[in-house]
Amino acid sequence: MNTLSPTRTGTGASRAGALAGPDPRPGIFDELSKRELRRAMLSGIAIPGYQVPYGSREMPVARGWGSGGLQATLSLVCDEDQLKVIDQGEDAGVNASNLRRLITEHTGAGEETDTRAADIIQSRHRIPEQPLTDGQILVLQVPNAEPLFRIVQEMDEQRRMHAEADYAKMWVWLYEDIVHNGLITAAAGYPVLVEGRYVMTPSPIPRWDVPKMNDSDAITILSAGREKRLFAVPPHTRVVPLTFDDRPFEVEYTPGTACRLCGSDDTYLVEEPGENGAPGTWSCSDTDFCTRRRTGDAPADVAGQPVELARAALRRATREQEETS
Amino acid sequence: MITPAPAPASAAAVHPEEPAWLELDQLTERLNLAVDRAMGEAGLWAPMLAARAVRQAEGDPTEAAHLLRAHRAALPRLAVSVPVATSELRVVRRISSAFRNPPGGQILGRTVDYAGRLLDLLPEDEGRAHVTDEPLAPADDGHLHHDHDHDHEHSADPVAVERVPGNVLAILREMGLVAPLPERPDDPEPYDITRRPARPGAPRSAWLQTMARGDTGSLVHLWWYGCDWRPDHEIPGELRHGALPVRIAHPHTGKPVTVAEVRVSEVESFYNVPRAAAQRHLGVGYGICFGHNERKSIAMAGLDLALAHYDADSELHHDVLLTLDGLDSTGYAQHLKLPHHVEYRSVLDRAEAAGQDANPPGETA
Incomplete structure (x- = not known):
């Protein structure tokens, strides 16, 4: 039984192609890994706000520079997609430009800066001011995925609290903040409750952006590469910042300020x-x-x-x- | 007889502003420890690629490891190798600090351990003349020949000694000092940290993998810092550096075939940790990593010993599983250089609000 079938005589590389699926361009992320990410994202969408672990691959960017967001974007992006990448709201920042170039060079996606025309928006620390629409996907880069990490350190305990929706310590923490400081001092990355079930960090977006996540028409994917987990907010999901009835949620606002370029006083x-x-x-x-x-x-x-x-x-x-x- | 080799035409002399191109063999042979370290922290055995990575990273092993890992992450998995026993290790260096003369002998091999740490101040051309005709390490008889003529032969290969000594661990096991190997018909598949995030509670295979490709400095620090759990240090029963075969099951016959060879540093450490139960066996800690990196495998073996004596939810398990990865820690440190002004504005807003709250505008400040 020594007849070698054609597939068996193939080189390692060609057999690899058969195993890993077609890869027309020299890839930075293989098809099997993309599939793992897509499955994790589907799980995340099915359970809004739940942290789904995934075997984060090493990316050509440092962990902390959007390696999690990059994996999500690379798994989602198609040749006909228009891709927008922003850092601190800017398309032209060095980091945003580098990420955008890296992704478009390795996929067929086109570069885009107009929020309205983008199919996928990868962002660090901001949600665009332009309301997102049905069909758009916002990918947020997440440095610290666990909203409870200031309160309990043990990962098992964090997972138990999420599993049992036992957020009493979170409420106590917010209450103590008010007692000590007169207000809730959580600045960017303000904890939110997703669809009345999971407490989630919205990634370090300013509080200004938190209401945009509520009942959004778009899908939001939040991916943490270093911490190896992602979570998602599907369209039209309730995202409510944690606060008390007599302490309305406050966003950043300095009276009398307006943009020196466009004059807006209703933007971040x-x-x-x-x-x-x-x-x-x-x-x-x-x-x-x-x-x-x-x-x-x-x-x-x-x-x-x-x-x-x-x-x-x-x-x-x-x-x-x-x-x- | 040594005839000084003609000094190679220095590229620097031709293009003063453009240093000479670093050849890959210069890196693998002369900066071998840097290349080895990059491979160890990358978890990828590929000396030529690692040499490229070290060159591209301008000598930074952590950055080189990142290049290798990012490259590796995009490669498909062709096969899973068959387990090999490290008793097959063809050693080029093997020492035991537990026995004066262990079976198989002490094989010092290539090391800087016993050389005085004297900075080489020879003029450049003299130094170059010596090394072009000389092996780097002392010959087997332990003396250097750069300062005198001689007419006896030297082996061209400084690592010509190749032996496969038995494990010291096996000897201790025979002596009944170490617990016998457990019968494990259900030998579980090892945890794969590249596919599943390892969190506290993960099995030993996860922490061993994490340490094997952990950052050398972080690993040594954690081991050194964690020393206070024991009154005195563990003893590396054996430290070995050598080549191990990589075998995969042949696709037709199913029999194992050697497809490659990797160099590893392996350490087995022993310590008698007193426990409540009348335990008569020595604790064994295991350390292994790609390439020649002895302090890494020593630290790993020491931490492995310690980990076995702590609960899965202990700080040590947390630190080993979550803080040792060089890509994680350096990535996080480097990301602080990215702009954070959107977040900073939010923080300032809260600070101002808290200040106003402490001093309401109606009251005198």
Whole structure:
């Protein structure tokens, strides 16, 4: 029985092709790994907010530089897709540009900066101001996947708490924060409750972006490469920031500030300190949206919710101020 | 007789601004420990690729390991090798600090252990003239010949000694000092840390794999830091460096065929940890990694001993499984260089709000 079948005589490489599926381009991520990621993402979508472990592969970027997001994006992206990559809301940042180039070079996807035209948006620390639509996928890079890590360190205990929805310690932690500091000091990566079941970190997006995750038309995938787990928020899922009835959720807002470029006061603004004691200036962190606002190509009223929350907080603060004075 | 080789035309002299290209064999032969370390931390045996990686990473073994791992991650798995016993190890170095003269003998091999740490201050051309005709390590008779003429023959290969001595562990087992090998008809498949994230509670195979490709510095630190669990140190019963065959089952006959050979450093350490039960057996710790990296396998064996004596939810298990990977720790450290101003703005907002809350505007500050 020594007749060698043609497949048996194939070289290692060609047999590898038969095992791992077609790979038209020299890959940075093989088909079997992509399949594992897709399965994990489907599990995540089926159980919103649940952390699904996966065997994170080593990527051509350092862990902490979006290796988890990169694996998710590479598993999702198709040749006809338009890909947008942002870091801190910017398309042009060095890291965002490098990631975008890496992905488009190794897939057939096209580079895109316009949020409206992108099929997949990989982002670090921001959700675009432009409301996402049905069919879009937002991939968020996650440095610390576990929202309970400040409260309990043992991974078994964290998993038990999630499994039993035992978040009492989380509530106590938030309550103690108010007792010590007068308010909840959680800044970026504010803990949220997903569909009334799992407490989740929304990745270190600012609180400004948290309401955008609620009832979104798009799919959100959150992937942590170093911690080897991902979780997801399917479309039209309730995402509620954890807070108390008498402590409304507050987003970042500095009264009187507006973008120095487009004049917006209803977007997430970041400060650029002035030199030699000059007052700082503010600008939009979402550069695509800022550019389109300037050309009149952006909606005049976006998302609504963050800025309403901000203004509500401001009105409340002013009222309290009036009451005390 | 040594005839000084003509000094090779220095590329630096031709292009003063462009240093000479580093050839791969220069890296594998002259910077072999760096190449070995990169392979060990990558978990990939591929000396030529590793040499490229070290060159591309400008000599940084951690960065080189990252290049190799990213490359490896994209390769399909063709086969799973058949387990080999390390009693087959063809050693080029083998020492036992447990016995004066273990069966098979002490084989010192190539090491810098016993040389005085004197910085080589020979003029460059003199040094080059010596090494072009000389083996790097002392000859078998232990003396160097660069400072005198001689007419006796030297083996061209400094690692010509090849032996397959029995394991010291087997001797101790025969003496009844170490627990006999358990009957394991159900020998479980090892945990695969490259496919399943290893978390506390993972079996020993997971922690051994994690340590075998862990960052050398982190591993040595953790072992050194964790020393306080024992009043004195463990004894490496045996430290070996040599070649192991890699075998896979032949696709037709099903019989094992040797397809490659890897070099490993292996350590078996012993320690008698007193326990409540009347235990008469020595504890055994095991360390192994690709290439020549003795301190890594020593630290690994020491930690393996310690891990066996702690519960799965202990800090040591957590630290070994989750903090030793060089890609993880350096990646996280490096990511701090990325812009964080969106997050920072959010933090400042809370700090300001907390400040206002502490000093409401209506009150005097």
